[in-house]
Amino acid sequence: MTAKKTAFNDIHASLGGKLVEFAGFEMPVQYSGIIQEHLAVRTRVGVFDVSHMGEFEVRGNDALSFLQRMTINDVSKLTEGRAQYSALCYEDGGIVDDLLVYHCGSSFMLVVNASNIQKDFEWLRAHVKGGVELSDVSDAISLLAIQGPHSLGTLQKLTAINLKSIEYYHHVREKLAGVEMLISRTGYTGEVGFELYFEAKGHLARTVWSAVFDAGKEFGILPVGLGARDTLRLEMGYCLYGNDIDQTTNPLEAGLGWITKLNKGDFVGRDALVKVKEQGVRRKLMGFTLAEKAVARYGYPLSIDGSEIGHVTSGTFSPSLEQAIGMGYVAVEHAQVGGTVTVGIRGKQVPASLVRVPFVHKS
Amino acid sequence: MNFPENLKYTKDHEWIRVEGGTGWIGITDYAQGELGDVVYVELPSAGAKLQQGKSFGTIEAVKAVSDLYAPIGGEVVEVNGDIQNTPDLVNKDPYGRGWMVKVRIADPAEIATLLDVEAYKKLVAK
Numbered sequence: 001m002t003a004k005k006t007a008f009n010d011i012h013a014s015l016g017g018k019l020v021e022f023a024g025f026e027m028p029v030q031y032s033g034i035i036q037e038h039l040a041v042r043t044r045v046g047v048f049d050v051s052h053m054g055e056f057e058v059r060g061n062d063a064l065s066f067l068q069r070m071t072i073n074d075v076s077k078l079t080e081g082r083a084q085y086s087a088l089c090y091e092d093g094g095i096v097d098d099l100l101v102y103h104c105g106s107s108f109m110l111v112v113n114a115s116n117i118q119k120d121f122e123w124l125r126a127h128v129k130g131g132v133e134l135s136d137v138s139d140a141i142s143l144l145a146i147q148g149p150h151s152l153g154t155l156q157k158l159t160a161i162n163l164k165s166i167e168y169y170h171h172v173r174e175k176l177a178g179v180e181m182l183i184s185r186t187g188y189t190g191e192v193g194f195e196l197y198f199e200a201k202g203h204l205a206r207t208v209w210s211a212v213f214d215a216g217k218e219f220g221i222l223p224v225g226l227g228a229r230d231t232l233r234l235e236m237g238y239c240l241y242g243n244d245i246d247q248t249t250n251p252l253e254a255g256l257g258w259i260t261k262l263n264k265g266d267f268v269g270r271d272a273l274v275k276v277k278e279q280g281v282r283r284k285l286m287g288f289t290l291a292e293k294a295v296a297r298y299g300y301p302l303s304i305d306g307s308e309i310g311h312v313t314s315g316t317f318s319p320s321l322e323q324a325i326g327m328g329y330v331a332v333e334h335a336q337v338g339g340t341v342t343v344g345i346r347g348k349q350v351p352a353s354l355v356r357v358p359f360v361h362k363s
Numbered sequence: 364m365n366f367p368e369n370l371k372y373t374k375d376h377e378w379i380r381v382e383g384g385t386g387w388i389g390i391t392d393y394a395q396g397e398l399g400d401v402v403y404v405e406l407p408s409a410g411a412k413l414q415q416g417k418s419f420g421t422i423e424a425v426k427a428v429s430d431l432y433a434p435i436g437g438e439v440v441e442v443n444g445d446i447q448n449t450p451d452l453v454n455k456d457p458y459g460r461g462w463m464v465k466v467r468i469a470d471p472a473e474i475a476t477l478l479d480v481e482a483y484k485k486l487v488a489k
Binding site: 029030033034035036227231293294295297316317319346 | 399400402403405421423425426428447451454
């Protein structure tokens with residue numbers, strides 16, 4: 001199967017983006033370099049094409065009760081114009097996917113991981129009951145993330161709406177660069193930022209991209225690839241599905257208790273999660289840093305007192321801290337901030353200090 | 364991409380510049396481009412013996428880690444300390460200030476087994 005292309009594909013190629021296959025899409029992993037792109041987002045502004053993400057539309061009289069049953073956060077708390085971070089769980093409490101739920105008035109939009117689009121859609125479809133219309137609109141939507149301290153100054157030039165009035169995890173439907181879109185104050189970087197959802201058409205992609213880059217020029221705006229997207233999210237301790245969370249991990253041990261609303265009424269996975277809560281989690285997802293000049297990477301073994309306790313679920317070099325950071329599951333009795341584990345790096349046992357996430361603190 | 368003609372190359376993307384019985388070793392422009400931002404380079408100390416084709420160190424980039432393979436056998440006589448503190452020299456100047464080790468070549472006959480610039484260009488073009 002050949003990789004799918006987003007509406008920005010030609011732009012990435014013309015900018016010298018290094019294109020790789022990711023979740024069935026040809027996506028830029030980097031343009032000028034991961035560190036430079038990462039620091040642009042932390043100090044200025046950067047633009048990510050994340051059109052590979054999946055979007056589902058949920059409509060109908062029973063849409064709310066359906067989502068209340070399928071997701072772990074409390075959808076009844078969502079009002080029009082708000083978004084919510086949530087997850088889908090299996091009956092045993094394992095995670096199907098993490099996602100965003102947008103309340104768009106007469107419908108809801110779910111934003112899911114690109115690698116899980118088909119799995120999630122089938123999972124949801126199999127649970128549809130009553131008046132629910134579920135559709136996969138992933139291929140019809142372009143998604144650009146504009147992130148960084150100057151994201152607001154950049155985008156404000158292109159729209160009539162006062163962007164400051166959009167609170168975190170809120171969204172509006174407005175024109176930006178003359179293009180009708182959903183402007184959402186969300187992101188995966190920890191910085192002030194916006195995500196723009198609009199119709200996946202080549203000419204609209206070019207219009208929005210060039211308007212954003214013209215507006216951001218004075219701030220030193222840069223295109224940012226998936227490489228820096230990963231280092232930015234890991235500095236914030238955000239989970240990545242397939243690494244830090246999957247069907248074998250539950251949200252409580254993954255540090256996602258804050259979105260797990262066990263008292264909202266019944267939902268898929270609730271019984272199992274109530275049991276986990278009562279008995280207490282056996283392990284916790286913890287952050288760690290390395291003092292040595294080495295990088296812990298996904299899959300490297302983690303041990304305590306010589307016995308293997310798990311593996312690194314995410315690991316990289318942090319461009320902001322200039323040291324290696326990572327995450328992994330640690331048995332609760334050892335999951336103490338300030339504690340030490342060792343990471344097996346090519347046969348060498350390298351000490352790692354357990355730390356609180358986020359690794360990088362943003363105001 | 365830059366391919367200096369006065370160097371010999373390996374299929375693992377190292378280069379060696381030979382002057383008399385001495386060789387300077389590093390990674391190619393292609394290799395640094397594929398690796399991306401280099402953050403750490405782990406090298407042997409002076410006095411260490413390299414064996415042709417065997418790993419003599421590792422290079423950590425943000426995204427990936429890669430072994431370094433010796434283009435030639437010999438004794439390390441000098442290690443580039445600058446790249447320990449400024450590893451992005453490997454990205455910025457892979458054939459110059461980003462060199463890694465200087466070796467006293469054990470067997471000059473091994474040089475003939477390396478790729479010349481044309482052969483290396485062909486390898487990279489594949």
